[in-house]
Amino acid sequence: MKRIALLLLVALWPAFAFAANVRVSAAASLTDVLQEIAPAYEKQSGDSMIFNFGASSALARQIQEGAPADLFISADELKMDQLSQRGLVVKKSRVSLLSNTLVIIVPSDSKLRITRPTDLADPGVRNIAIAEPQSVPAGIYAKQYLRKIRIWDKVTYKLIPTDNVRATLAAVESGNAETGFVYKTDAMISKVVRIAYDIPINEGPAISYPAAVLADSKVKSAAQKFLDYLQTPPAQAIFKKYGFLLKPEK
Numbered sequence: 001m002k003r004i005a006l007l008l009l010v011a012l013w014p015a016f017a018f019a020a021n022v023r024v025s026a027a028a029s030l031t032d033v034l035q036e037i038a039p040a041y042e043k044q045s046g047d048s049m050i051f052n053f054g055a056s057s058a059l060a061r062q063i064q065e066g067a068p069a070d071l072f073i074s075a076d077e078l079k080m081d082q083l084s085q086r087g088l089v090v091k092k093s094r095v096s097l098l099s100n101t102l103v104i105i106v107p108s109d110s111k112l113r114i115t116r117p118t119d120l121a122d123p124g125v126r127n128i129a130i131a132e133p134q135s136v137p138a139g140i141y142a143k144q145y146l147r148k149i150r151i152w153d154k155v156t157y158k159l160i161p162t163d164n165v166r167a168t169l170a171a172v173e174s175g176n177a178e179t180g181f182v183y184k185t186d187a188m189i190s191k192v193v194r195i196a197y198d199i200p201i202n203e204g205p206a207i208s209y210p211a212a213v214l215a216d217s218k219v220k221s222a223a224q225k226f227l228d229y230l231q232t233p234p235a236q237a238i239f240k241k242y243g244f245l246l247k248p249e250k
Contacts, residue, residue: 019046020222023068025059026051027075027137027209028164029100029183033242034073037235045229047222055164057135063088063214070217071227073097073209075165076137080210087215093224094212097231099245100183102141102204104197105172105190112178114196117145120179121154129160129171129180138165141205142181148205169193183207185243201245208247 026034031053038049052059056074060083063069072089074080077096083089104120106112114120120128131139139161146152160177162168165186171177173192187195211230213223229235236246 020219021048022070022222023050024071025069026073027056028053028166032189037238041229055136069214070223073211077208077210089212096208096210096247098209100207101201102199103184103187103195105187105193106179106196108192108194121151127160127178128158129168129177131165131168132161144205188243
């Protein structure tokens with residue numbers, strides 16, 4: 001019996017020996033979709049995905065300060081640019097994976113009507129939740145859009161800044177905010193908010209999710225394999241299911 005167990009251990013040893021724990025720092029808006037994609041990949045590869053979700057700005061700061069991570073997926077190109085300029089990413093691994101759109105949401109039972117985005121400046125709209133507009137991608141995108149439609153200065157006093165886009169979603173879900181800006185993918189996963197206004201892709205900001213292996217990673221090959229998997233048809237089908245837009249091949 002011991003001999004059989006030993007033979008099995010020897011047979012399985014390569015899988016145990018080369019399995020990697022891949023630490024993925026990813027934008028908060030990717031929480032649900034990556035958690036659905038990961039199990040199939042882990043079963044196929046033998047590797048384990050360890051996720052750290054948060055605002056891209058906070059994750060980039062953690063990486064700059066030496067926090068352990070192998071793969072970074074940001075919700076905007078600027079945060080990746082900042083890490084690249086500091087030599088913290090493997091430049092040849094960088095790819096723009098996804099896009100998204102912004103929506104204005106309200107609680108499902110809200111009687112507030114927003115027929116056009118400029119309605120946000122009306123006195124009847126008391127407050128607007130938005131991810132931190134100075135640093136968090138979702139907030140930066142929303143600020144760009146509000147400036148484009150020329151109501152930023154008219155609504156700044158109504159803004160309720162949050163730590164990230166999921167915190168914005170939670171603020172509207174709980175009723176602590178009357179309305180808010182989130183990605184369409186965030187609105188789609190909630191059962192207690194509805195989309196009051198869907199910003200057309202050609203009118204909203206250009207949203208991009210770049211990903212890259214990190215230079216300090218001890219498992220670069222495993223991180224690159226997961227990044228490659230995210231660009232395969234099975235993973236892309238799940239991204240589409242959650243409402244993400246796939247970036248066209250160049």
